[in-house]
Amino acid sequence: MMCGIARGKVLPRAFYRRDSREVAVALLNKVLVGTDGRSGRIVETEAYCGPIDPAAHTYRGKTARNATMFGPAGHLYVYFSYGMHWCCNTVCGEVGEGIAVLLRALAPLTGLEAMRRARPKAHRDRDLCSGPARLTQAMGISGVHDGIDLVTGKGGFRIVDDGTPPPREPVSTGRIGISRATGEAWRWYVPGDVNVSRR
DNA sequence: TCTGCGATAATA
């Protein structure tokens, strides 16, 4: 079992300032790190593409909820879903574009004890972060983190590159849980990883 | 292992 402090180079602003579909693939195998020692490797993502994407929260323009997603790249867009869950995205592109990447699953790396405490319903470690709302629970992410800057890390979270490259052949599929734009294969995951939300 | 369904509340 991997233990110890997650190390690596913080992803710069420029990493996020491009098409969300590119960022979604590039984020695979990067590491989401919290200041309290919890961390996990990103193994599943989905791109949301603003005005060209009827499934995106930003498709119909700016509202109070999606304001962060229209803001600067490298910030975290956190939204409340199904009346009980939080999900988080990395904002991409330029200000006003409204594009982002939903983080759907992590492979837990450090701080497993804290994650288990945060998710008593998870009976196996592979259930800790294998879903967009599961990973926010495990990492301690909620609405108070909407808008935090992942580059400066001042909000308590950052994303780092620990030297692990994205998979040579990421798997792409249709996105999960949407009813529109279902034909777009804008979900990607690391093949073979047990933490992916649906295998 | 898989499938169906209820919980629960903001959003538009």
Next chain:
DNA sequence: ATTATCGCAGAC
């Protein structure tokens, strides 16, 4: 009414 979900129950 819909929703970028989860976890339980019941079937196999």
